[in-house]
Amino acid sequence: KGKKGTLVASIKGYIHSAREGVERLGGLLEKYGTYESNGIAFQDVDEIWWLETVGGHHWIARKVPDDVYAVMPNQLGLDRFDLGDALAGRKNYMCSADMKEFIGRNHLNLSLEGGLNPRDAFGSHDDADHVYNTPRAWYMLRYFNPRTKVWDGPNADFTPRSDDLPWCMAPEKKITPEDVKYALSSHYQGTPYDPYEGHGSPATKGIFRPIGVNRNDFMALIQMRPDVPGEFRAVEWIAFASNAFNAMAPFYANVSATPDYLANTTAEVSTGSFYWSSRMIAAMADASYSTSVFHIERYQLAVEAQGHALLNRYDEKLRREADGVKRAALRERANREIADMLKRETADTLGKVLFELSGRMKNAYSRSDA
Template sequence: MSKTNQTSCTAVLVGKDASFDGSTMIARNEDAHGAINPKRFTAVKAEDHPSKYVSKVNEFTIDLPDNPLRHTFTPSADESEGVWGESGINTSNVAMSATETEFTNPHVLGLDPLVKEGIGEEAMESVVLPYIHSAREGVERLGKIIEKYGTFESNGIAFSDADEVWYFETVGGHHWAAQRIPDDAYAIAPNQTGIQNIDFSKPDEFMWATDLREFAEKNHLNPSKTEFNFRNIFGTHTEADRHYNTPRAWYGQKYLNPEMEQDPMSDEIPFIQRADHKISIEDIQYILSSHYQGTPYDLFGNGTEEEKHRFRPIGIDRNQEFHILQIRNDVPAEYAAIHWLTFGVNLYSAQVPFYANVNDTPENYKNTTNTVDLNSAYWLNKTIAALAEPHYHQVINEVNTFKDDAQSYACGRVAAIDSLAAELSGSDLIDFLTRQNETTAAEVTKRTYALFDSLVKHANNHMQLTFDKGQNL
């Protein structure tokens, strides 16, 4: 999320042959400038879409196509400053996560400046996801919008369907490129241009702005004699990147490929990687909750104070919501899409597997206010983080046990719901999945309240404002 520079998000993208069950997965932490940015989780019906989108961030306006699709959505609780839809899956089982804040180098911005009234992250999910029927179509639609209207920021956007995962990156005001993540590969994206060498002879693997090559050639932007490295031509390689961005890619790759030796501050950490094992939901959850565990850079570890504050962690106070958009290939399409979601700081929160083919979402997920309300899933999880972090070493085992138990429950629920859903179709199936999501969320919420109860008691029993009269006798 890009309300200010260098504040936002980490993404993980997994091809279907690299995943544990043959599903495609795109995942991202939605981070904000500060610790608080209340979020909601909704299901947007086709009839509720406007015919024209008018941004509240700038004067960007666009006419929208007919026949929009119903989809899940995670907008801001207060839309007075924009929608910021961020993540969702539509009824064609196309997923979109938007966006990963990125940065274009100053030379390119001088030649293709950002467009003040262009499209931005705030609008992308709203004007693309309801109107696409494949991941590739998502790339094409967003690319045309960027070229016609321009954009006022640099971003990375993930698209997926049952077969393909694509990562789309904007550079400058009107240029972009996208790469299909190979089926047997994964990618980790911090707030930095990721795509590397583009092979223009392979349009099935890469897509790009109409004049991308010509723009680079005309303006002598390419430092290489032999290749077209998108990251090197358009991206940044700053000291801030080496402390803020590349270490996150390094740690995620270190977790999935522990055999690799890489420098966390390297400018050359590969975008595309392959693990020697299948990547699970739990692997992604670990990465996007991580804080450099097992290294000197862990804030809660044994490194020096300088080491513990050297790099920006992935799991951080500004986490607002964390989604894994999973499109499965081993069940019928009508219930193949799962929108895994948690609110709050990932390190302390459990994920809920919400089936995407639904017409509503639970009350405590869709109704979030701007003021603290423990009836809200967002505020409950944010409060738990505030209670747990000051007592990290005393409570983290309890928190991890809570998360593991909730994950076991979630996996069991998916198996049970799949079995029952196989007997249903049409509106009966949609209603059934909607009710089952309610039940799943209610149980995870119940467990979360139990953790809250324990953490409040722990915090009260460890207050410094206390006195033992025996100490002075």
């Protein structure tokens, strides 16, 4: 937490665009270095850049093309890199100044065709990746491009253990926030690997690390809306706890206060906290999956639908308000109203999954006096 906070503070006050973010962080990496490989995205309304640290004082970055989405599990993912552009024009690629010498000196370019595949040069391909990382990338690509490739069966183009899964693809349709939430909540629904599948084989159920896992703590989806004035363009969709069972709600950025329901998380478990309520819902719904899953689906739909409705209403109010101070107050009022809605829906769902799980207690007993 401390390291991430320091990183954000050392960048965000010095940049005005995603590209400047890459340049700022790249300069810091070249000067101070880092002890581990990692990745970070920078986003503005026009561009998204993905930066990977590849050891010590070295880094690479690629602009995400406008017509694609990128998939990143917990491993280095870039699968192509134009070193010439990165060291000269910097139109779509950037890197540390000595990257060419670093690669040559350490014989890192493993390509037989002359290009540079950073995943081969800097990434990992071990057995753990085939359980922990590549299956997640496979499922997301399969979800957004179900007909583009063959993902299943003996003649599949790619499998959950493929090391050459594309880093990015053009989706078969436009992607919504709800699509992203579904992908990040995946437990391999519709495949033999779903741990909740009632009729699946024990040989395949749960063998891969889900995306929506019990240890999820926080999910944030930043939506930069190009058709909305810049002052209230950015919306952050937020969810806590296991993504398979949580609900995400939208909140305006560019505010000075966070609603108490989201901001009051302490070590004390409390239903007055969105975080702890989400944790309780997840634990109970997991233990009563077959009877609770429809409550979760309705909860997610209700929060998303009402979230959109509240955004639409306050967007219109913000467009009509000429005073900047009053617009700031409107954004915070909107966030409080969204938080109030979220609290009502979360409490209602918590009660429902508690009822379902209570019916499964080992001391359950019923007797008819009729």
